[in-house]
Amino acid sequence: MHIILEQLGTIASLERSLHAAMAAPGVRSLFVLACEENRYPLPALDALLRGLSVPVFGGLFPAILHGRKQLTIGSLVVGLPQETTPHVIHGLSDPAADYVARLERTLDDGLAGRTLLVLVDGLASRIVSFVEALFCLHGLEGNYLGGGAGSLSFQQQPCLITNAGLVADAGVVVALDAPSRVAVGLGWRPLHDDQTAACFSRHCPGPCKTPLKATEVQHNAIISLDWEPALEVYGNLVRCHAGEQLSRADVFAMAKSYPLGITRLDDGIIVRDPLYLTPDGHLLCVGEIPPGAFMEVLHGSKESLIQAAAAAAVQVRRPPASAPALCLVMDCISRVLFLGADFSRELDSLQIPDAPLVGACSIGEIANTGRRRVDFHNKACVVGILEQV
Template sequence: MKKGKFYFCLKDFLEDNKNNTQKAFVLVAEYTNFDLEDLKNYNGEIFGGIVPFVVFNENFYNKGIIVCFLEENSDFLFVEDLNHLDRNPIFFDSRKSFMVLLDGLSPNITNFLENLFEAVCENAQIIGGGAGKMTFENDPVIFTKDKIYNNAAVVIATPKKLNSKIASGWEYLEGPFLTTSSEKNILKTLNFNNAFDVYKNVIEKHTGMTFSDDNFFDIAKSYPFGIVKFNNETIVRDPIYIDENNHIVLVGDIFQNSTINILKGNPASLVESTGLAVKELLKESDSCKNQDVMIFDCISRSIFLGDNFPSELEEMKSFMTADSTLFGALTLGEICSDTDKYISFYNKSCIVGVLC
């Protein structure tokens, strides 16, 4: 997959590519004037998803598109239903690097990633993110030229080598707690007590803030959950709202009997972690001619950072050469295969990658 190019609108892209027949992957910022019918004016195959913002170098836009063309030896697989992945050996067996964009609000993400892990070859590398809108409504967001879907995904395969890094920067606040009842992405109880009551008591005790009927996300954006994995890795889960049963809805699944901590954010440590990730990524990719960096950065991470978020992009770009490009999206969840044992779905994290 070639590096991304930014266009302010779909019309500019179509005008610039009248005779192009290459397969094109498109990230569409949420407030872009986007009509599926317009895609039919492109002569090649086209697919992609709607995301809150697109990223191009030190800038991020809620209107505009990022376009990445596929090389001849790359291909894509469109998955209409995350519960049903076609394990096509022709698609999966000859490639070791994959990029995934899926419906970030689907309750079936874990099941899909488990099936994807079974389908790819050993030591395959995967990065990606969750499409979706800032409304957190489960609208259709994954598209081809013919239709737009929810609960869907796009998988791009390439024979190139993929190097990737994960940045977090979130710190421990209180825990551990045991997830005593959960269902997919709904957290019901912690230590046999209502999860929201436990969470509310901890946050109000530490901060002096008070939850009301309409400020849950305003407070929760700064205090995510951290799932403690067997290797002491922490996978961050983003609480986004309280449902009608007074349960906490997360971006991504949380398994029953998981051990979790409540985390807190420090803007300086978040920004520093992303710069370090890019620095280490480019050091590992030093032999690559390509130094362009693909990014999937969590939208709620950017909301937490607020006015400090441009500093995160500037910090990453500062380790890159002047002629290299940082491109990608702010997403609802991030995907990375950081070991040969599983593919993880992260929240409030930043995934960066280089294709060599």
């Protein structure tokens, strides 16, 4: 394995890094994590990727991670000793797509029991359906690790790196013959679990009702909660806890501190991050919401998030273990924005001896939680150890 970090963010510096990695002894595939702020000229980037003589996969993210550094300009090129086969599945927002059928046509039979790296366009509307189809076909014989690429502008654009160039509205699945361990750190809890919570609004009828039923949804857009407009219900609960009015113009700023969570009897909470209000007045989230799902408004502190990430890092260090080769982290960009300057503390907590850390600040995270299921998470810190890469 060979890791190259470049901090210029130019197409020329990326080209030098790619060719240097290919020239390193034993490198047979390239995994690329790059910053979307690099603003690569698309024709030049496509030509560069199509001209590579080895398989390449990766994405453009709001930021990348290397060791204890968070960078918004530059790229990481990881040269892998395995000749991988990146499988690209297009149409992750197609409302009629049968992803089980598409994956059956695209994937080979050799994925079972291996570590699957899964990258998606984080602004696609049917990521959950895609991840569930992948789980349906390949179960939990191996681990899953990955996340969503894309831009904080929330404008969907080409963001996934492939040998065919940069693509949008797609997913990339890569199987690695490498033992792995994966853990998920959250740190968010329902408002009603906060024993110190008080209603700051003198207009609140109280008590604030939770959980909420998602009475009308359309993929990743919440139209109504408890048969009332979603923004009104969500905004009232946030206002009651925070003592401030939810701005229709900046849902994402409020959601940094108050995400939504899908409650499940078997697996706790799956976080959903509201991004913005659609022209129709619907709450658009990162990831789908099942119709009829019960949801909570969540809250957390910087300390609870950092502690959850540290616990995830401890979990992947547990035996049995051989010498780890790589620590791969997908840490949600809205989580990073919530932590602010304290994100450096979260990064410190993720350092694992003899395992260089690489990763990205992603738009949604993909991981299996234990041996039960695979999920598309929001506002999570996903930590994976890839051994003997």
